[in-house]
Amino acid sequence: MNSSEPQLITDPALSDILAQLIRREPIFHRPEFGTTREAFEKMTTRDFWEVGASGRRYSRHDVLDLLEERFQQDQSGNIWETSDFNCKRLGADTYLLTYTLMQAGKRKTRRSTIWQQTTEGWKIVYHQGTLVQDE
Numbered sequence: 001m002n003s004s005e006p007q008l009i010t011d012p013a014l015s016d017i018l019a020q021l022i023r024r025e026p027i028f029h030r031p032e033f034g035t036t037r038e039a040f041e042k043m044t045t046r047d048f049w050e051v052g053a054s055g056r057r058y059s060r061h062d063v064l065d066l067l068e069e070r071f072q073q074d075q076s077g078n079i080w081e082t083s084d085f086n087c088k089r090l091g092a093d094t095y096l097l098t099y100t101l102m103q104a105g106k107r108k109t110r111r112s113t114i115w116q117q118t119t120e121g122w123k124i125v126y127h128q129g130t131l132v133q134d135e
Helices: 012-022 037-043 060-070
Strands: 044-051 057-059 080-091 094-103 107-118 121-131
Touching: 012 080, 012 094, 012 107, 037 044, 037 060, 037 121, 044 060, 057 060
Parallel strands: 044 121
Antiparallel strands: 044 057, 080 094, 094 107, 107 121
């Protein structure tokens, strides 16, 4: 780890929340939570949006369209390796989860997802993936 990077330590009081959220990441790639547009709609708040690794902003509608298209194709070859999870409470029932994602051993991104715990279950408020250039 670079000495300029922050030390990310999850408050032990959040260990149960951390475990629940780790099971849901990477978002939209956990078939047990659904692979249909309807399931993805249930996973996200109405005002959900994300910033992709390119820096481009995507609306909820754009993301749902992309996911609907993606899951019409075979996803079995995708290899996702996650690490370095950290969870921070942002407010009542709202949490920031950060982690590193390695895709197929080639593409490394830092991920952040804002999660909200609702009466309907966990919902994604915001997501960002940033490509790691040099390390």
